[in-house]
Amino acid sequence: MADTIAGYINRRYSDGRRPAMRDAHAKAHGCVRATFDVDTGLPKELRQGVFVPGKRYQAWIRFSNGGSEVDPDKTKDARGMAIKLTGVEGGKILSEEKDAKTQDFVMINHPFFFVDSPRQYLAMLKAFHKRIISDKTNVLNALGAAYHLGLHNARLALKINRTRIANPLYEQYWSMTPYRLGIGSGRKAIKFFAKPCSSDQPKPPGFFSRPDADYLQQAMAGTLSSGDACFNFYLQTFKDFESTPIEQSTVEWKEDVAPPVLVARITIPAQKFDSSGQMTFCENLSYTPWHALLEHKPLGAVNRARRVVYTAVSKARHGLNGAARSEPTGDERF
Numbered sequence: 267m268a269d270t271i272a273g274y275i276n277r278r279y280s281d282g283r284r285p286a287m288r289d290a291h292a293k294a295h296g297c298v299r300a301t302f303d304v305d306t307g308l309p310k311e312l313r314q315g316v317f318v319p320g321k322r323y324q325a326w327i328r329f330s331n332g333g334s335e336v337d338p339d340k341t342k343d344a345r346g347m348a349i350k351l352t353g354v355e356g357g358k359i360l361s362e363e364k365d366a367k368t369q370d371f372v373m374i375n376h377p378f379f380f381v382d383s384p385r386q387y388l389a390m391l392k393a394f395h396k397r398i399i400s401d402k403t404n405v406l407n408a409l410g411a412a413y414h415l416g417l418h419n420a421r422l423a424l425k426i427n428r429t430r431i432a433n434p435l436y437e438q439y440w441s442m443t444p445y446r447l448g449i450g451s452g453r454k455a456i457k458f459f460a461k462p463c464s465s466d467q468p469k470p471p472g473f474f475s476r477p478d479a480d481y482l483q484q485a486m487a488g489t490l491s492s493g494d495a496c497f498n499f500y501l502q503t504f505k506d507f508e509s510t511p512i513e514q515s516t517v518e519w520k521e522d523v524a525p526p527v528l529v530a531r532i533t534i535p536a537q538k539f540d541s542s543g544q545m546t547f548c549e550n551l552s553y554t555p556w557h558a559l560l561e562h563k564p565l566g567a568v569n570r571a572r573r574v575v576y577t578a579v580s581k582a583r584h585g586l587n588g589a590a591r592s593e594p595t596g597d598e599r600f
């Protein structure tokens with residue numbers, strides 16, 4: 267899977283176009299500086315890893331569209347929010363990044379994923395990416411991908427990948443897949459999500475009819491020119507294998523079964539984030555669920571595939587761009 271996706275990057279950018287971008291979530295609306303404040307009243311059993319009551323982390327948060335190309339924002343798509351905490355102490359999972367003091371939380375604006383099996387994902391991806399190697403239209407590629415997914419999973423994929431949003435700072439984002447919390451006998455499985463602290467202004471009719479290609483970045487810039495944005499960060503804990511499964515990423519952990527517990531508040535202070543230096547910094551960041559402390563190990567088949575894929579694909583694009591791969595400290599200023 268890693269070889270296939272890294273191969274797409276090499277082929278897509280063989281014409282010399284640069285920068286070579288992510289194979290998924292290529293378009294960034296921006297990376298913003300943020301603080302991540304762990305709740306002081308955190309229940310004892312959740313005090314694991316980065317969740318130290320009262321602890322504040324400096325973070326970089328990248329908001330993105332889901333596609334492999336930089337399409338206009340009115341194109342229906344999934345939307346991503348990837349949080350990177352900095353200044354994180356503790357034992358890391360990836361040996362080659364054991365000295366990086368970062369912890370990532372990678373999320374999409376939907377509560378569950380559209381496949382359980384990496385094999386199925388790969389078959390779908392090969393069909394969908396045919397346009398890189400032939401001139402077939404997107405519609406045919408999408409049909410081919412749907413065929414490999416089957417009706418149920420194709421429906422889920424459509425639901426997840428066809429959202430149209432007004433402002434990334436007012437969306438809710440979920441981990442989709444589960445993670446471990448803790449090590450040893452007290453460990454549990456969790457999912458997490460970030461929910462905006464307030465709602466956006468209602469949009470006038472026709473809002474989406476002729477928006478600018480980059481209106482999501484402009485909406486973020488507008489919000490952050492006049493004030494802060496904020497998200498609450500919640501954990502849900504495993505109940506049983508039927509209602510909160512680990513291996514089936516397509517099953518939502520419903521809130522009435524696994525009630526969310528508030529664990530942190532994310533503050534994105536008013537700021538300007540669209541200088542070319544900062545956008546390049548954003549491009550060169552690498553997020554992966556596996557940038558994690560041992561206490562936050564990703565779980566389930568989809569996450570196991572992501573362990574290999576994200577690093578390989580990040581290396582491929584950084585190689586093409588002649589850019590160094592490194593983890594930020596949180597002290598970067600532009």
Ligand code: HEM
Pocket residue numbers: 271287288289290291328329330345346347348372373374379384387440441442443551552553568571572575576579580583
């Ligand atoms: C087998 C399943 C998956 C594969 C193969 C896959 C693949 C990828 C790849 C190749 C990247 C770009 C990595 C880079 O170049 O640095 C990426 C980014 C991303 N993925 Fe996935 N992904 C999968 C599942 C998921 C799931 C379940 C989520 C749900 C949260 C997710 C959310 C994201 C987000 C938000 C980004 C952008 C991160 C950033 O801002 O840099 N992916 N994915």
